[in-house]
Amino acid sequence: MDNTQHQEAVKAAVRPKFYGHPSIKSKTVPHYPTTAEREFRRIAGAYMRLLNEELKKKLPEMMAEYAKERRGDSRFDESRDLDAKLRQMLQEVAVALERRVAEFGLDKKVEQIATMTRNTALREWKRSVKDTLGIDLLDDYFKGDLYEEAIRRWVAENVLKIKSLPTETLGDMRQIVLESYIKGRSIRDIQKEIQEQYNVSKRKAQLLARDQVATLNAQVTKLQQQDAGCSKYRWSSSKDSRVRDCHRALDGKVFSWDDPPEMWYDTKEKGRVYTGRRCHPGEDYCCRCVAIPVFDLETIDVPMKG
Numbered sequence: 577m578d579n580t581q582h583q584e585a586v587k588a589a590v591r592p593k594f595y596g597h598p599s600i601k602s603k604t605v606p607h608y609p610t611t612a613e614r615e616f617r618r619i620a621g622a623y624m625r626l627l628n629e630e631l632k633k634k635l636p637e638m639m640a641e642y643a644k645e646r647r648g649d650s651r652f653d654e655s656r657d658l659d660a661k662l663r664q665m666l667q668e669v670a671v672a673l674e675r676r677v678a679e680f681g682l683d684k685k686v687e688q689i690a691t692m693t694r695n696t697a698l699r700e701w702k703r704s705v706k707d708t709l710g711i712d713l714l715d716d717y718f719k720g721d722l723y724e725e726a727i728r729r730w731v732a733e734n735v736l737k738i739k740s741l742p743t744e745t746l747g748d749m750r751q752i753v754l755e756s757y758i759k760g761r762s763i764r765d766i767q768k769e770i771q772e773q774y775n776v777s778k779r780k781a782q783l784l785a786r787d788q789v790a791t792l793n794a795q796v797t798k799l800q801q802q803d804a805g806c807s808k809y810r811w812s813s814s815k816d817s818r819v820r821d822c823h824r825a826l827d828g829k830v831f832s833w834d835d836p837p838e839m840w841y842d843t844k845e846k847g848r849v850y851t852g853r854r855c856h857p858g859e860d861y862c863c864r865c866v867a868i869p870v871f872d873l874e875t876i877d878v879p880m881k882g
């Protein structure tokens with residue numbers, strides 16, 4: 577069977593489901609990849625804890641140096657001297673962390689998250705097609721180059737993003753110690769602030785994980801639906817208290833994959849502000865919305881089993 581014949585066979589198989597309508601909405605709402613998201617947040621947290629462990633090993637030495645400089649018994653009574661020593665010690669933390677990261681196997685773990693996300697998107701897509709059109713998709717459906725490329729790019733980007741977090745955090749910590757030196761603050765205060773800074777960075781890592789799983793899910797969903805000849809989708813929010821107003825307003829509306837809606841937020845002073853950013857479900861920052869496929873009888877083309 578060639579492509580045209582296959583597409584005709586698919587149309588013939590699904591035609592009764594359309595009841596004379598040109599398009600129908602999926603009977604099931606695709607699930608958001610919650611498990612992959614939770615797992616990625618856990619990994620990001622565990623990765624940042626390595627940094628905290630290495631930092632804690634170095635902290636007594638850093639604070640001893642700080643105390644020495646404050647007493648003024650080093651040769652140069654200047655923050656420059658302290659800065660040079662801090663840079664060296666934080667560099668040692670970075671080197672120790674690099675070793676731990678190799679054992680941690682970040683690349684492999686991020687790859688596994690991508691696979692989990694992709695598998696959920698595939699499962700949900702097959703469920704949608706089966707429940708709505710009554711046909712089974714081929715099992716090796718996902719082996720296309722387009723998917724492989726999107727996933728490879730996502731893994732590479734995320735490994736880089738996560739790896740850059742400790743460097744940023746260590747830079748922030750150097751700044752904290754130097755500013756404290758100028759302001760003459762106590763070691764206890766510095767240690768407290770360093771720990772707070774670490775907590776901020778750890779939260780940032782976990783938010784990154786949440787955002788990135790949504791981004792990958794959105795990419796795969798778009799590829800799947802467009803591949804199948806779906807030009808439109810229905811926006812579906814997760815319908816809980818965390819959904820932002822804009823996405824709540826989009827819930828249930830139909831959009832074209834070629835023309836995503838513009839994002840907005842409301843302010844007290846200026847009323848509604850449009851951001852200029854156009855997003856599909858899952859593309860806005862930390863968005864957990866999903867796209868319900870709208871199947872079109874004229875354009876439908878899916879790799880059907882048998």
Ligand SMILES: [Zn+2]
Pocket residue numbers: 813820823857858860862863864865
């Ligand atoms: Zn959303």
